[in-house]
Amino acid sequence: MNTLLPRSIQFASLFLSLLSMNTFAQSLPHSCARPDDVSIRHLHLDLKVDFETQRLAGSATLALTRRPGADRLYLDTNGLDIESVTGADGADLTWELGEPQQMLGRPLAIGLPPAGDQVVVKYASRPSAEAVQWLTPEQTTDKKYPFLFTQSQAILARTWVPCQDTPAVRMTYSAKITVPPHLLAVMSASNPQKKNVTGVYEFQMRQPIPSYLLALAVGDLRFHQLGPRSGVYAEPSVIEKAVWELQDTERMISAAEELYGPYRWDRYDVIFLPSSFPFGGMENPRLTFATPTILAGDRSLVSLIAHELAHSWSGNLVTNATWNDFWLNEGFTVYFEQRIMEAVYGRDYAEMLARLTLDGLLDEIKQLDGRDTWLKLDLAGRNPDDGMTAIAYDKGYFFLRMLEERVGRQQWDAFLRGYFEQFAFRSMTTEAFLEYMDEHLDVDVDTRAWVYAPGLPDNCPAVETVELANAAKAAGEFLAGTLPAKIRDEYHTDKWTTHHWNHFLRSSGDGLTVDQMASLDAVFNFTASGNSEITHDWLLHVIRAGYEPGMRKLETFLTGQGRRKFLKPLYEELAKTAAGKEVALRIYRQARPGYHAVSTQTIDEILGIGQE
Ligand code: BES
Ligand code: ZN
Numbered sequence: 001m002n003t004l005l006p007r008s009i010q011f012a013s014l015f016l017s018l019l020s021m022n023t024f025a026q027s028l029p030h031s032c033a034r035p036d037d038v039s040i041r042h043l044h045l046d047l048k049v050d051f052e053t054q055r056l057a058g059s060a061t062l063a064l065t066r067r068p069g070a071d072r073l074y075l076d077t078n079g080l081d082i083e084s085v086t087g088a089d090g091a092d093l094t095w096e097l098g099e100p101q102q103m104l105g106r107p108l109a110i111g112l113p114p115a116g117d118q119v120v121v122k123y124a125s126r127p128s129a130e131a132v133q134w135l136t137p138e139q140t141t142d143k144k145y146p147f148l149f150t151q152s153q154a155i156l157a158r159t160w161v162p163c164q165d166t167p168a169v170r171m172t173y174s175a176k177i178t179v180p181p182h183l184l185a186v187m188s189a190s191n192p193q194k195k196n197v198t199g200v201y202e203f204q205m206r207q208p209i210p211s212y213l214l215a216l217a218v219g220d221l222r223f224h225q226l227g228p229r230s231g232v233y234a235e236p237s238v239i240e241k242a243v244w245e246l247q248d249t250e251r252m253i254s255a256a257e258e259l260y261g262p263y264r265w266d267r268y269d270v271i272f273l274p275s276s277f278p279f280g281g282m283e284n285p286r287l288t289f290a291t292p293t294i295l296a297g298d299r300s301l302v303s304l305i306a307h308e309l310a311h312s313w314s315g316n317l318v319t320n321a322t323w324n325d326f327w328l329n330e331g332f333t334v335y336f337e338q339r340i341m342e343a344v345y346g347r348d349y350a351e352m353l354a355r356l357t358l359d360g361l362l363d364e365i366k367q368l369d370g371r372d373t374w375l376k377l378d379l380a381g382r383n384p385d386d387g388m389t390a391i392a393y394d395k396g397y398f399f400l401r402m403l404e405e406r407v408g409r410q411q412w413d414a415f416l417r418g419y420f421e422q423f424a425f426r427s428m429t430t431e432a433f434l435e436y437m438d439e440h441l442d443v444d445v446d447t448r449a450w451v452y453a454p455g456l457p458d459n460c461p462a463v464e465t466v467e468l469a470n471a472a473k474a475a476g477e478f479l480a481g482t483l484p485a486k487i488r489d490e491y492h493t494d495k496w497t498t499h500h501w502n503h504f505l506r507s508s509g510d511g512l513t514v515d516q517m518a519s520l521d522a523v524f525n526f527t528a529s530g531n532s533e534i535t536h537d538w539l540l541h542v543i544r545a546g547y548e549p550g551m552r553k554l555e556t557f558l559t560g561q562g563r564r565k566f567l568k569p570l571y572e573e574l575a576k577t578a579a580g581k582e583v584a585l586r587i588y589r590q591a592r593p594g595y596h597a598v599s600t601q602t603i604d605e606i607l608g609i610g611q612e
Contacts, residue, residue, distance in 0.1 A: 018096045018109035029380050032107035033164035037070035045175040051146045054127035054134045064117045071112050076158035076165035078105025081124045088118040121162045130597040131156035140274045142235045147219035153212040154384035163211045168321045168427045170208035179218050188215040188284035193223040215284035233271040242272050255343035276562035278598035280304050283311030293532035300498035310336035313420050321427040323384035327375045331396015352499040355463040361394035370454035376430045399450040407443050415441050471500040475507035484523035505537040517547040536566045543573045562595040571606050
């Protein structure tokens with residue numbers, strides 16, 4: 001029983017626990033929300049950002065839609081300190097926090113009065129809130145001011161906002177965020193483009209969105225326009241490089257619109273976060289959150305922007321109803337990303353990306369449990385993070401590509417345009433999608449073999465690319481003894497893209513000797529590469545070969561950025577030998593305080609830290 005409750009309410013709840021009716025057998029996976037009874041229509045956040053205490057403190061005002069007779073609201077919370085819950089008239093409402101449930105947090109049950117459609121929750125997040133990373137000035141790029149950013153997907157919104165934390169519920173939102181002087185706040189909403197002296201910023205998101213798209217970043221940010229409806233936010237020293245790298249953004253938006261209909265979110269901006277951001281990108285509406293590790297200086301990694309932009313349709317407009325339907329978000333988005341890349345950079349270029357994707361998928365399928373290779377996932381009782389494998393993304397992509405190749409682009413594109421139009425601002429299950437497809441797409445193929453069965457069906461499209469075939473051939477010749485200088489001259493590697501190098505390195509086996517490493521390094525300067533994707537692939541070889549000259553780079557790479565996609569394979573590779581594991585633990589001890597919770601959770605597991 002909560003001792004902060006007024007006495008009369010404590011007394012009442014002795015007789016009737018609000019939670020007693022809420023069986024823990026939930027109808028929604030990963031959420032205690034009961035949206036059929038009561039759903040949040042609009043959220044207003046009024047929060048103060050306090051870097052001293054590392055808390056977001058204030059209130060969440062929820063406007064509700066109620067089914068007649070429904071008298072309870074169940075919210076997801078995880079580590080929130082709840083101060084009070086009141087109705088529209090300011091009167092206290094009965095409330096109770098349930099027992100913590102593994103990784104899901106605690107349900108907050110609120111007793112609703114017979115009438116009234118508003119609830120105000122006064123609360124504060126804790127320093128340990130998993131969505132939020134509080135960075136000291138030293139942890140930022142410019143090292144002058146503190147920085148904060150959130151990552152709500154998949155089920156972390158509840159660690160900073162009491163909400164119905166399920167993608168099945170959509171709400172509009174507004175916010176008033178108070179930050180220290182010198183800092184700018186931005187959200188997944190209408191955004192300021194420069195600082196004001198008050199430190200108070202107001203936001204509106206007029207289109208209804210699911211909770212996992214709630215996002216906030218606060219820091220010493222500059223804004224620079226890219227085009228009429230796009231721009232970039234970054235720390236001062238990053239902004240120029242960011243603007244240069246994202247030069248093709250407007251072309252991507254136009255290409256996307258031409259493919260699958262109008263962009264429905266007004267502006268499209270991108271913010272480059274400090275390097276600890278655990279993902280490549282996050283499709284927060286109106287404001288993609290991005291890792292600075294794609295700032296390669298040659299625009300070779302901008303498919304990530306195409307991907308996050310594509311989510312403005314697949315995911316943000318038509319949303320997976322549960323995390324078991326994650327492929328509806330990510331598979332469609334990888335497909336759409338490919339189409340944008342093809343439209344802007346041409347088929348040959350896009351096919352290189354598709355080929356790398358296919359190779360990665362084949363690799364990963366071998367490592368996964370069969371059930372985890374169905375498109376329709378079963379994540380009940382598990383962390384939805386477990387679903388973030390190549391299956392949803394890349395098996396999803398090849399399923400859609402197979403369908404496209406079957407029916408032809410004309411019919412396929414019309415179908416997808418209709419789908420996004422028909423289900424805009426709605427949530428979608430795998431079953432409803434398949435049913436819609438059965439009705440609207442004239443295709444005679446076993447779709448269920450892709451969705452409800454393991455592995456990769458035989459009709460998976462093949463991807464032929466002359467460019468990457470050459471890179472693989474070059475790798476083969478090198479392994480057979482040809483000197484790197486000769487490879488360079490014969491294959492004109494000075495013209496190679498990042499993707500050629502990725503394929504070359506991935507086609508070089510996993511048994512390179514120290515001498516082979518040294519000879520490659522002498523000609524191609526891999527250790528000195530400033531490209532994060534090439535560095536990652538090279539460092540895997542460095543670890544396997546025990547190539548000493550690469551070890552310092554390994555350390556700076558692991559401490560200098562926190563993108564889980566790069567950290568995970570490198571720590572895993574290190575952990576394969578006793579000596580490597582020692583190195584991993586030494587580096588991790590130093591790097592861990594700089595990583596976001598999403599990344600530490602994964603790496604802790606790999607290195608067996610904190611496990612009971
Ligand atoms: N929405 C995802 C990121 C995500 C998924 C966060 C699930 C938390 C849970 C985002 O769009 C994404 O897919 N990012 C990728 C990059 C993309 C180019 C494949 C990433 O960060 O690696
Ligand atoms: Zn994505």
